[in-house]
Amino acid sequence: xxxVSQHNHHVILSEAASLELGCNYSYGGTVNLFWYVQYPGQHxxxxxxxxxxxxxxxxxxxxxxxxxxxxxxxxxxxPSVQWSDTAEYFCAVINPGSARQxxxxxxxxxxxxx
Amino acid sequence: DAxxxxxxxxxxxxxxxQVTLRCSPKSGHDTVSWYQQALGQGPQFIFQYYEEExxxxxxxxxxxxxxxxxxxSSELNVNALxxxxxxxxxxxxxxxxDRGGGxxxxxxxxxxxx
Numbered sequence: 001x002x003x004v005s006q007h008n009h010h011v012i013l014s015e016a017a018s019l020e021l022g023c024n025y026s027y028g029g030t031v032n033l034f035w036y037v038q039y040p041g042q043h044x045x046x047x048x049x050x051x052x053x054x055x056x057x058x059x060x061x062x063x064x065x066x067x068x069x070x071x072x073x074x075x076x077x078x079p080s081v082q083w084s085d086t087a088e089y090f091c092a093v094i095n096p097g098s099a100r101q102x103x104x105x106x107x108x109x110x111x112x113x114x
Numbered sequence: 115d116a117x118x119x120x121x122x123x124x125x126x127x128x129x130x131x132q133v134t135l136r137c138s139p140k141s142g143h144d145t146v147s148w149y150q151q152a153l154g155q156g157p158q159f160i161f162q163y164y165e166e167e168x169x170x171x172x173x174x175x176x177x178x179x180x181x182x183x184x185x186x187s188s189e190l191n192v193n194a195l196x197x198x199x200x201x202x203x204x205x206x207x208x209x210x211x212d213r214g215g216g217x218x219x220x221x222x223x224x225x226x227x228x
Contacts, residue, residue: 044219090156100208101170102217104156
């Protein structure tokens, strides 16, 4: 069974700092990868996704992620965070052969201090 | 606007009772998946419905059951509620597996079992 690990449970940054959130997955075959964000009291929103092609994926709100197949990683990055980026971030993976069952990591709470 | 509508927003039930949660998918989506998100954890896959049938199921007991209607809306039923069933229940809609597309999540139903 596939699994997703997010090693940082809580990250605290000051505004304008750079962000990198780690995500590793266990499945060795073809995968589709996602980052979702959950702002307080709101629904999960898709930040970006990787299906194939360029391993550097750009998403909304200035976020990007890099797929490194050899490391089974899909880390999320942002060069300069804002207070409004305070939220919980979830990495997720689909094995395309699994009827599109999303497997989520445990999430990383990002707090950005003004 | 999430596009996926869930009701009710909040619910308090007593241990041993039964509960029904409802989900209306995003327009154009015909696949509905249900997830349980316990406090401080990532969403866990419960099951997925397509063409009114359960297509895949996660590691949840038979107390969790569902249904999909001809208009693609869905219900999640939980019998014999336990305190541990307290969680945020998320519904996600999508296109079927062979048509790609990402998931759209609803805002969830917060279930508290006392």
